[in-house]
Amino acid sequence: MSSNDLENLIDLMARLPGLGPRSARRAVLHLVRKRALLLTPLSDAMQQVAVTARECLNCGNIGTSDICDLCADDTRATGEICVVEDVADLWAMERAGVFKGRYHVLGGTLSALDGIGPEELSIPRLVDRVTSEAITEVILALNATVDGQTTAHYIADQLEGQVRLTSLAQGVPIGGELDYLDEGTISAALRARKSI
Known part of the structure; x- marks a missing residue:
């Protein structure tokens, strides 16, 4: 060398x-x-x-075949799709082990400044999947950034009336202390409060 x-x-x-x-x-x-x-x-x-390595033709995950192991798994629930920005987010959800449905990787978020529109992402494919796979719920697991929330609102507009739309809860993390949280997190946690 x-x-x-x-x-x-x-x-x-x-x-x-x-x-x-x-x-x-x-x-x-x-x-x-x-x-x-x-x-x-x-x-x-x-x-x-x-x-x-290749991208799954169905969901956008990375695997070693045209259809990834998650999409090929018959034991996964077929009525739910969890929408994530990128493969790293999908893998994080899988590590948690709590979601047993299907996924859809957008490949990023909408960003007017960067010239990223719906066609640059896999949003049209998501809309097609909702219809063709008889999806009943779309879970928007997008980051709590301006671009992430813009993307979530755009998808919600595209799927309005076709399917139940939900998003991940936001707020105080487990083990978090209020003194260390930013104002946006505290505000989101207060708005999403629930009865005890």
């Missing part, structure tokens, strides 16, 4: 989310030191994923 090869690897690693130049340098040094244990298997796994 030449020093140019190492610098190239460090530069590539530094482009990954959560890694800057220093973290990338430490990661590369660790990988090189543990070449047989980590670097070679990581390289092989990355090459395999580069060849086999």
Whole structure:
């Protein structure tokens, strides 16, 4: 390995989310030191994923076949679709293990500033799925950002009268202390209060 090869690897690693130049340098040094244990298997796994990974034609999840394992699972509820912004959000929902329906990955949120409209996202496909799959409920699990809420309102307008629309609750997290929360979170929690 030449020093140019190492610098190239460090530069590539530094482009990954959560890694800057220093973290990338430490990661590369660790990988090189543990070449047989980590670097070679990581390289092989990355090459395999580069060849086999693809987007599910149905929901937009990432898998190794045209239809992902979640869409192919006959035990999942078929009347509910949970709409998320990206695959990372879908995987977070799956880690929680509480939703047993179907998913739909939008591929982002509407953003006039960035020129992202409904056609750049998979919103038309979502509308088609609601009809073709006899969906009874669409759960909008979008981030509580301006773009996320704009996207949720747009989808609600598109599906109005066709299906029950719900969204995730927002407010005080479990274990959260009011003193550490921002005003928007406190406001959302107060509006979404429930009887004890």
